[in-house]
Amino acid sequence: xxxxxxxxxxxxxxxxxxxxxxxxxxxxxxxxxxxxxxxxxxxxxxxxxxxxxxxxxxxxxxxxxxxxxxxxxxxxxxxxxxxxxxxxxxxxxxxxxxxxx
Numbered sequence: 001x002x003x004x005x006x007x008x009x010x011x012x013x014x015x016x017x018x019x020x021x022x023x024x025x026x027x028x029x030x031x032x033x034x035x036x037x038x039x040x041x042x043x044x045x046x047x048x049x050x051x052x053x054x055x056x057x058x059x060x061x062x063x064x065x066x067x068x069x070x071x072x073x074x075x076x077x078x079x080x081x082x083x084x085x086x087x088x089x090x091x092x093x094x095x096x097x098x099x100x101x
Contacts, residue, residue: 027090030083034091037075042095053100059092 031041034051038044042051051059065071066080083091 026087027094030087030091031094033079041098043098043101050101051095052098054092054095056092056096059095060088063088063092 034042037046037048038051039046039048042054044050062071063080063083066073066076069077080088
């Protein structure tokens with residue numbers, strides 16, 4: 001009986017690790033699409049604002065503003081509107097964990 005519980009627990013652990021690893025890959029792919037304007041991992045080298053180290057809530061609020069046209073931008077409305085709520089949350093978390101430039 002203990003062996004069955006151990007194997008079941010191990011199976012759930014491995015599934016969770018797989019889901020977590022996939023989520024990390026997905027957010028890194030999403031963040032890569034931001035790199036052309038905002039720099040690798042959000043470290044902008046041009047006049048575009050850096051995303052690295054931004055407060056998660058601030059990032060979420062700004063993306064909401066782009067989606068609702070509360071904040072006007074030439075391209076961000078289109079980019080922000082293309083993400084799901086979960087993807088925006090993942091990006092907010094990802095960029096908030098990057099060191100500020």
